[in-house]
Amino acid sequence: MLQVLALILIMSIVAPLSATADSLFKVTKLTDNLHMLSTDQGEYTTNTLVFFGDDGLLLVDTQTEAEAEELKKLVDSYGKGTPKYIINTHRHVEHIGGNAIFGVEPIVIAHELFPSKLKSGSYIFNEYPPATYPDITVSDKYTLEFNGESIEIIPMGGGHDDNEIIVHFTKSKVVHISSLVNGFNFPSVDSDGDVLMLAPLVAKAIEMLPKDVVIVSGHNDTGTWDDLRAYHDMLVQTIEVVRKGLAEGKDLATLQEEKILAEWESYAGSYVSADEWMEYLVEGMRDGKDDRPTPHVPIYHEWKKRGAAAAVALFRELKRDHADEYSFREFILLGIGDKLYKKNYLKDAILFLEASLEEYPEGKYNYYIHYELADANKQLGDKKLAMQHCEKSLELNPDFDAAKVLLEELKKN
Template sequence: MKIFGKLILFVFLVMAVSPLYAQVGDLKSKVELKKLNDHLYQITTHGFFDVELIASVGPDGILLVDTGLEQTAKQLKKTLKDLNQGKLKYIINTHEHNDHTGGNKVLGREVDIIAHEKVKHELKVGYNILRELPDFALPNKTITAPMSLQFNGEEIKIIPVPGSHSDTDTIVYFTKSKIVYMGGVGHAKNFPFPDTTKGGDVKNYPDVIQKIIDAVPDDVTFIPGHGESYTKADLKEFHEMLIKTIKLVKQELKAGKKPKELQQAKILKKWDSYGQGFVKTDAWIKVITDRFTGKTKTPKKFLIEPLYHALKKNNIKGVLTEYKQLKEKHKAEYDFSENVLNLLGYHLLGQKKIDQAIEIFKFNIEEYPESYNVYDSLGEAYMIKGEKKLAIEYYQKALQINPEFENSKKMLKKLEKK
């Protein structure tokens, strides 16, 4: 798997098990407030990474747009209670990613949760199956067309805009306050991230952004799910960047250039300022070339689902038997990357089933003996179990394969101090 792909999987893995990371002390979490007007607040939750949220607080109670990571949900709940003793009445989930729905489990009881109709399904399948969300944490009001709420003295428009970042995206427009929350659709000063595993498509991005430009007045302020606010002028420049970069890359591909040549030639140098965020310039070239050379394919089935169900029915031996049988008979249908077993192992660690997690990580090493990451994961399991000698052994093995792997170096230093 390419570096960009590994990074995306790693981010999801950490989001999925963020309570575990907080538990072992590798992550801190806090919540900060910024008052936008007499009833709107921008809330920044600091966890594995920062997530921006919006809360409407007033005589009608509280409406919250997105809930951040589960890791920061308890602090968020306390912050909302300190703002207003009124009831949290609405949560709007702008899409299904865990950094925007992670707090549903803590905040969603006896609350109306509004989202695109696909969100409810997506929160119960794929990697999300490991989150084991109760029914009250799932959307109970779903939409495919724009809807409005009258709340705390203003009309709030919820507008579905699927197909760019994911196929579950909505934006939220606070009409009186002239604030538009963009959720995962993106920051206008960075290259965007189309999540192709969740229906995102770079080809659709310009049209979606144009739809948003047309839907709101010129004097609004946009607040993305990650990063600083921006203006409609910024969004128009972003739209122009999308059109021009996609067109240029497509032209070069048509002329016979290879993706690597385009990166080496720095054909998007003019737009390098957009590469300061999560998606770097070379990664943006890859996103475009993959889409228009047919390398962006329909994702394979999520192997995590049958393994999860096997775990519920059987012991670890049953899980490994299921894995081997699927690999023998259905290898082309499922994603058999190392990350699948790694994620399952961390799920077990989060449930304090340490010995079972160790069995999974050991099997992952048998499957991927050349991967430094699987040795690092087993080292972490032994560290949590308190077996210092074995933890050191496996962290050292990870560094033998990749001497620059920062997590293993950091953990070894921590163990040496004990």
């Protein structure tokens, strides 16, 4: 889950907000009327499909909110008007952020769990408008006839996330496989996913897809059926190696020190390293998965009713008195503060981010918290405090380029 958070944080600082559609999107022609639109997010790319013809235009995934305007310009350039359909492979922010810019006219299709997921956990703070939500939800295979194509929409939740679907253009022999394979790199696993479900789901995909299919992943490179089979082998073999090491009484640190996954290092080509993949596996093999909800929902309602200070106080009260009812993770306050910062609730964001530093003084992402505090204080006119947070960010992570750029900007002005 920490790697999923890292992905979200990376997106917030590398998204080229001033880029034009031509420079922001790389367009790859998969067939004459099925194109892949890719954005470079730094450590990975994010892939949207656009399918067009006499019936109109269909999108699979819509990037982040930061790219929404440029995505719309590019979609408009196809001359087919507003998309007739938008299919979301799952609920993560880089796959649904552009839904709303097209208004309520498109028919949005997603997994049956998708609506509830947008109103739970940290997603409740995104406050997505109605246009983001699906008009059709699927719990079993659903076939859409459009532009002379039979498009199979197949639920495949449970691995990377519990609300994933894959989208198979059967005649074109192209499938958007969501984030099931992470561009044929080590996968990431959300808190609602299950690392041990990835291999069975990939095996299911191998069985249902033709051998000459082109596989589009939610992130990074496309691949082939043979790549998918090799990926399945990697999943099975790395699971076996880690399980064997644990059975021998070794802990995670020892397994990482011994580099037991060195044979599969080539799969560490994106934002999940071999050590992080090992961490996912060890966590997934532990007994007693934590199924308690996070406290986001009551904190959200307290924030809406009484403000940020009261919401932070409620977090501390729940953590102190109701730790058996909720799952308290290091990044809860950070995640809320990050969302409020992006929505320009700067004073509220500062309270949540400062509280995260107080609650978790050795937190893994404290360098990023100091960066957001620096930028928020800069926007509020406190240059001195902004510089202090920038310097602290770089003290914790000297290689953090965003903080370097911000500090130089503060020094010039």
